[in-house]
Amino acid sequence: MTGSGPGNAAERYGHKMDKVIKYERVVKKWYDSLEEGKFLGTVCERCGACEFPPLYSCNTCGGHDMRWIEMSGDATLESFVLNGPMSADYGEPYALGYVRVKEGAIFTAIVFGITKRNAPEVDKMLPAPLKMEIFQRDGYKTVAFRLVK
Numbered sequence: 001m002t003g004s005g006p007g008n009a010a011e012r013y014g015h016k017m018d019k020v021i022k023y024e025r026v027v028k029k030w031y032d033s034l035e036e037g038k039f040l041g042t043v044c045e046r047c048g049a050c051e052f053p054p055l056y057s058c059n060t061c062g063g064h065d066m067r068w069i070e071m072s073g074d075a076t077l078e079s080f081v082l083n084g085p086m087s088a089d090y091g092e093p094y095a096l097g098y099v100r101v102k103e104g105a106i107f108t109a110i111v112f113g114i115t116k117r118n119a120p121e122v123d124k125m126l127p128a129p130l131k132m133e134i135f136q137r138d139g140y141k142t143v144a145f146r147l148v149k
């Protein structure tokens with residue numbers, strides 16, 4: 001996609017700008033949907049892979065035909081690490097989890113409901129059920145997960 005290849009500099013620059021604009025549209029729609037209380041992801045029309053958080057192209061096959069889907073909010077915790085003392089304050093204890101959403105995407109995320117105290121217990125439960133939730137940061141909403149007890 002980048003570097004050498006046919007086409008002049010203007011064409012390459014134009015292509016890059018197009019990608020940036022597409023990406024900004026995806027990011028805007030994502031934040032707008034969170035304001036409405038919805039979790040949106042994208043699904044690749046070519047291979048069916050789900051991207052969450054949503055992307056305008058497929059990380060699995062490189063396809064560019066993505067459609068929007070509303071996520072179920074169901075996920076499983078595959079593994080986790082407790083947060084360190086220098087990490088951000090989310091208002092309650094949390095862990096960094098390796099999360100697999102029901103629709104298939106896997107990523108790291110903030111997971112509430114795990115503390116130093118219950119960590120050994122949670123470790124024995126893995127893979128453990130999670131629910132997606134909207135988390136209010138300073139001026140915007142984002143997604144976190146919570147252990148289902």
Ligand SMILES: [Zn+2]
Pocket residue numbers: 044045046047048049058059060061062063
């Ligand atoms: Zn794909």
